[in-house]
Amino acid sequence: MTTRVWDYLPEYEAERHDILDAVETVFTSGRLVLGASVRGFEEEFAAYHGVGHCVGVDNGTNAIKLGLQALDVGPGDEVITVSNTAAPTVVAIDATGATPVFVDVRADDFLMDTAHVADAITERTRCLVPVHLYGQCVDMAPLRELADRHGLAVLEDCAQAHGARQGEILAGTSGDAAAFSFYPTKVLGAYGDGGAVITSDASVAGRLARLRYYGMEDRYYTLETPAHNSRLDEVQAEILRRKLTRLDTYIAGRRAVARRYADGLADTELALPRTAPGNDHVYYVYVVRHPRRDDIIERLKAYDIHLNISYPWPVHTMTGFAHLGYATGSLPVTEALAGEIFSLPMYPALPHDLQDKVIHALREVLSTL
Structure with missing residues (x-):
């Protein structure tokens, strides 16, 4: 699937x-x-x-x-x-x-x-x-x-x-x-x-x-x-x-998926999402970080897993906003993240078997890098 x-x-x-x-x-x-x-x-x-x-x-x-x-x-x-x-x-x-x-943004969250x-x-x-x-x-x-x-x-x-x-x-x-x-x-x-x-x-x-x-x-x-x-x-x-009326239930479901990812990927080289002090995260997306992001995404296609990047092009680097005059390196954290972050499947109804499939495939791919 x-x-x-x-x-x-x-x-x-x-x-x-x-x-x-x-x-x-x-x-x-x-x-x-x-x-x-x-x-x-x-x-x-x-x-x-x-x-x-x-x-x-x-x-x-x-x-x-x-x-x-x-x-x-x-x-x-x-x-x-x-x-x-x-x-x-x-x-x-x-x-x-x-x-x-x-x-700029913070590197940890x-x-x-x-x-x-x-x-x-x-x-x-x-x-x-x-x-x-x-x-x-x-x-x-x-x-x-x-x-x-x-x-x-x-x-x-x-x-x-x-x-x-x-x-x-x-x-x-x-x-x-x-x-x-x-x-x-x-x-x-x-x-x-x-x-x-x-x-x-x-x-x-x-x-x-x-x-x-x-x-x-x-x-x-x-x-x-x-x-x-x-x-x-x-x-x-x-x-x-x-x-x-079901919003809190949706949030609970997303947090449950996030916990499974955190448990299944805790000992890998992926940088997992960090919740800022005092925050309650609702995991709209589950964004991880790795310096070989593009290799990982490409290799996961062999497992029929197709992932997104949120976001690969910072807005200040887009042609339509070139007139604002932001040079490369002007927002160093933002620019570094754009080359390393990617999103794992995340929605409340995500079946356990698909979560396990993603965890297993990621662990295999990471072990071969």
């Missing part, structure tokens, strides 16, 4: 009745756009996080973009983030007209190195965007202190960290707002695209609601700043409502 990093079919088989019932609920509701399912999901997702507001949007990229715009980020501003992230984080910043500014952020702040800095990468949280306390001292906004990128905690604090609840993706692979994934922004600020939530709906206060009434259609789909919202 071909083994890949993600497969939704086992989960769908287990939850098929509920997923199809969600579709039926929407199709028989009499309202297919911005109806009871979107409203219900927004209320329930906000309640899960203990915040006042959630605004559903069409995808995670627009969640970041609209979140920034609702925080008054735009042309001429600078936004500090990391290059070791999925490109949409930076694409969304660029789409506002702001300039992305990168700081791959998260934003907050010690570098102060030096990156200029008079044009408007917002900090920490990326809660791979399933665990950036250290938010120093970022919040910096933001408060310099009058900056904080938008948390939580696309990979649904349900992750730092101590008792949930990812997404330390900033002024937080953006989520519900792409199918996510810890809380839809059956298509989806996203949301949460906030405790009613004025930010109001701007978000207008920005996702052409800039309209109400139907057919356009504000001074026109926007686009970025609405969360009603069917996806109803599916997400059902799946939200």
Whole structure:
């Protein structure tokens, strides 16, 4: 059996009745756009996080973009983030007209190195965007202190960290707002695209609601700043409502897979994921590190195991962002990681026999390097 990093079919088989019932609920509701399912999901997702507001949007990229715009980020501003992230984080910043500014990450847990952020702040800095990468949280306390001292906004990128905690604090609840993706692979994934922004600020939530709906206060009434259609789909919202009740179960399943990997690979040369002090990791992906990464991935194909790299090209090295002027070596940790990290299969319904297959194959490949 071909083994890949993600497969939704086992989960769908287990939850098929509920997923199809969600579709039926929407199709028989009499309202297919911005109806009871979107409203219900927004209320329930906000309640899960203990915040006042959630605004559903069409995808995670627009969640970041609209979140920034609702925080008054735009042309001429600078936004500090990391290059070791999925490109949409930076694409969304660029789409506002702001300039992305990168700081390096830590070598042990791959998260934003907050010690570098102060030096990156200029008079044009408007917002900090920490990326809660791979399933665990950036250290938010120093970022919040910096933001408060310099009058900056904080938008948390939580696309990979649904349900992750730092101590008792949930990812997404330390900033002024937080953006989520519900792409199918996510810890809380839809059956298509989806996203949301949460906030405790009613004025930010109001701007978000207008920005996702052409800039309209109400139907057919356009504000001074026109926007686009970025609405969360009603069917996806109803599916997400059902799946939200199982989020903690999904997280427990991911942690169980991570424990099996940790036990099975502990005495190998792989650098296994490190959980930062105080963090509760939800293992969106299980990222390991080895200097001969490419050889390992190629040899695993003989076992019909096909793995991903998250991420092989740091954003600052991509042609589309060459204009930012980051030379090779400017983010040394990020660049080193890009040549060594790769992701093992990770999803809650990953069968034990496939986990064992991956562990056995990795041990064999590593023994021949």
